[in-house]
Amino acid sequence: MFEQLFGSKTRVKLLNLFFTNPNRSFYVREITRTINEQINSVRRELENLKKLNLVRNKEKAHKLYYSLNPKFKFTDEFKKIFNRIEKVDREIVEEAASATSEEKLAKEFKKIGKVSYASLGGYYVQNPHSEIDIFIVGKVDRRPLKKLITRLETEAGRELNYCLITQEEFNYRQMLYDRFLTEILNSPKIILIDELEPEVKISPKAEKQS
Template sequence: MFESLFGSKTRVKLLSLFYNNPNRPYYVREITRKVDEQINSVRRELSNLLAIGIIRSEGNNNKLYYEVDQDYQFYAPLRAIFTNVTLDEPDLHDAQQDNDLIKKLRATGKVQLAFETGSFVRDPSVNIDLFLMGDLNRSRVSKLVTEMEQELGREINYTVMTPEEFGYRQRLNDRFLSNVLGAKKIMLVDETNTKVKPAPAALEGDVAEVAVPVEIKSR
């Protein structure tokens, strides 16, 4: 029925993917894996949805990312339709994937704060993709991130902080931490009720005064 109404099975799958995950950007090959359709068909339908204005695109790190345009005039009614669409493909909604990731994160130790940012939300202003705070086994974290990289087919930069370092940086209004907490994010774990505030505009061009080492994975 939906294929008849909206033109093609691929288009319905794309709309379901985007409207069930309105804050997640995707690149073409990632979309192709999730909807399990031919890449040429996916590219054609993405072009159609872009022309209509339902989705938008933006380049980041030599990749073109697509996400639903929440300013589109019919965003609300279309989302109401497609959040109720049940298709055979289990990957169309990422909520279960988030739950699986949270379970794996908790297996690395006592996680107090965890969120995805940077490339996960198409924000080039943030130089990390995954932020973790807690009493964690760092070798387990490294292994988990490697698994994520293999699954996604791209590099993931991440930061791990102990509760002590996190508190110290907060007290000193550390620019790095303020920027990360103020950036667009997908929250996974928050047992601290962290007050998320953007970094003050006056600090944008300044050099951070706090020189506490931070682990950022970059190969």
């Protein structure tokens, strides 16, 4: 159950919000502003916490409000934990949860084909100057890739731009000091997979989609 509780950064923030405000109710958009997370992610995690009977909801004035469920089995224990945790410790917990999410996403990319490199930029690192949100090097099955991208777009609540190229095309562009590739590699990013092979002789072929 503890894996379910601390499975994502958004969930940790929600737990902190509810356990440090045990007598308050919040509506969804109020929560998204308070914890600074995407609304789709917040809604998904609220449903997860409801299934654990940790939070409950009630409609007031045509708005759905969420609050801590006082009947939750470990309410007192978690109140003590979150009331004692200092800000820096909370950040460590959030970062650990975020790292766990990145590991899960890396595994998902590996399942869709032979992926030697995958990184998140643009939206994921709050860089409006980057055109590419997801960069992938390898050979993947297109249908599972599209399904994964669609799911990530649903979670983000927006369209995501991704670029898929082969290992050979990566080597070719790198050899030519290609501006597009250089900008991606030099931009802020979260690296999920980095298993690039040595350069090989290739015939260039790339795919950019958005």
